[in-house]
Amino acid sequence: MNIHEYQAKQLFEFFGVMTPKGAVITTHEEAKNIASSFINKTFVVKAQIHAGGRGMGTFTNGLRSGVHIVTTAEEACEVAHKMLGNTLVTHQTGPEGKLVSKVLIAESVEISKEYYLAIVLDRKSAAPMIIASTEGGVDIETVAAESPEKIWREAVHPLLGLQPYQSRNIARRLGFRGKQFLSASKLISNLYHLFEQSECMMVEVNPLVLTTSGEVFALDAKLSFDENALFRHENIAALRDTAEEDPREVVASTFHLNYIGLEGDIACLVNGAGLAMATMDIIKHHGGEPANFLDVGGGATEDQVTEAFKILSQDPKVRAILVNIFGGIMHCDIIAQGIINAFKTTKLSVPLVVRLEGTNVEQGKKLLRESQLPLQAATDLTDAAQRVVAAAASFSNHPISTH
């Protein structure tokens, strides 16, 4: 789950991780009040959407850039006004762009030096790891490749948490002294509290900055949470903004289906995450492009299968559908019944290839045969992939204008 920059900054504020003063606004009036309440009169005005590349983006109303630096409260209001309710297109949003309904107005700071600071849950050591570098504001993977000696890693004991001396060691290695050393140490400790208490997978501050007036600030924030832990963090779960997500994924999630939209034209419905990935791979292997990842899970009900089918068949990009089931816990007859139900309630205009194997496979095949639905039964995985790729290709050549 991703959250907005302003939400991340509110979390930072709550945990005592210092960021420049700022506020989020949703109306022109709020913008006026906020901007005039600031002491510093240089502002940064930022459109709040989940996609990256905001600075280089363009609004559909002609406004350039989703990030502006202005020097008067009036200007801040004017820019915020132009952003609100308009659509920002960046290299990550796709050509349709994202509607901006919130704008962050913050005091701009003068940067003396930039640093990198992150906390990740390291899979290999099964422990939190602090990663820090004097090279901030740039891509950390590039730093790791070109000058690995400029990156420090500090392992944290999973049962004890980050100790204060470890924070001090990191702050010192980054070169902080005196009052700034103490502020940086405190910021690192507080960032760890946020990581631990919110059960993050990763917290990344790039850049962490020292300002010309001697303050240490987290200037940007990237947080990723463990979705499996959200049940005990209502405050974090509440930060989800479904307007920012693929609408197909939002619908799928309400039916507890694991769906991820992709760019291709061959939809697939599979049980099990590994087999679902492998199904995407085999479609590609035979020259097709998958339209989605969809794992209906081990214990899916008939209704879930029907809903899954609806999501796939309503996607206008889709030119063929492949159902690939290896029944373990999942019974093939349940899948078959779900397909038959879906046909009753939705109009399917694209070719359908079904491959069933495993528990109750004969009952499943019999149900499909007797339903006399227009589908192709595949004999094995390769046959299924070849059939669906061919079906999508010929469907593309003779599109039916039902969409």
Added chain:
Amino acid sequence: MSLLVDKNTRLLVQGITGKAGAFHARSCRDYGTDLVAGVTPGRGGELLDETIPIFDTVDEARKETGCNATMIFVPAAGAADAILEAAHAGMELIVCITEGIPVHDMMRVKAILATFSKNTPVLIGPNCPGIITPGQCKIGIMPGYIHKPGPVGVVSRSGTLTYEAVWQLTSRGIGQSTCIGIGGDPIHGMTQTEALRLFNNDPETEAIIMIGEIGGSEEEEAALWAKEHCKKPIAAFIAGATAPEGRRMGHAGAIIQGSSGTAHGKKEALHAAGIAVAESPADIAETLFSLLGKK
């Protein structure tokens, strides 16, 4: 002799009164596994199917029945606690089926298991299909009938993709020594490398299939280990070549972060270690057979 589980394994099921727990406890028993007890706090003293005693605690179940392996179906919020309870009660093998356990919980579980100076249990999972020694003992949710006793060891991070590979073997007449599903979570018990080591030392295993997926670096580490130490031929498949960066592909652990954890990088590492890599998931068994030079 076989790997970790055999005819002498005495199985406990934690969460035996839940829908999934009861269903799979029966399915393991029907396969031939010696199911001796169940645990559900508050239901101690009852029986499952009028034969299997249910206890309130694992400690009591172990003392009363001598169970030495456990299969966990406890819901995600309490599953880490269930693993620790089993470990402290002295269970030798813990198979955790539960999906969706918070990663920070698993991190602490691993750290606590690392403090055991003796009787450290083997943990398989979580979020896994379990382990089966065909014809002897099944501890997990895999369909038993697709397996057949034989010489191939199978280790995998996935469930249904493992069934796919097993079925490819069985339908071509080749059986399996033991199949281990190590699970799809970022932090889990047994690793690919540990499974390879067990298969390498197991006299029943003649060849190995390893199924990995995007995310983490376990397959790369296993490749390095195999190059140095493994005497048996290995065929592999890596799922997720078409997965986009930064998205969790169903399994919490199946995610490409930056340039790490890609299918391409893993395949390169496997090739470099002399492991045969199937390009299509339909060719996993065939890839192993070509390696062995038989059809």
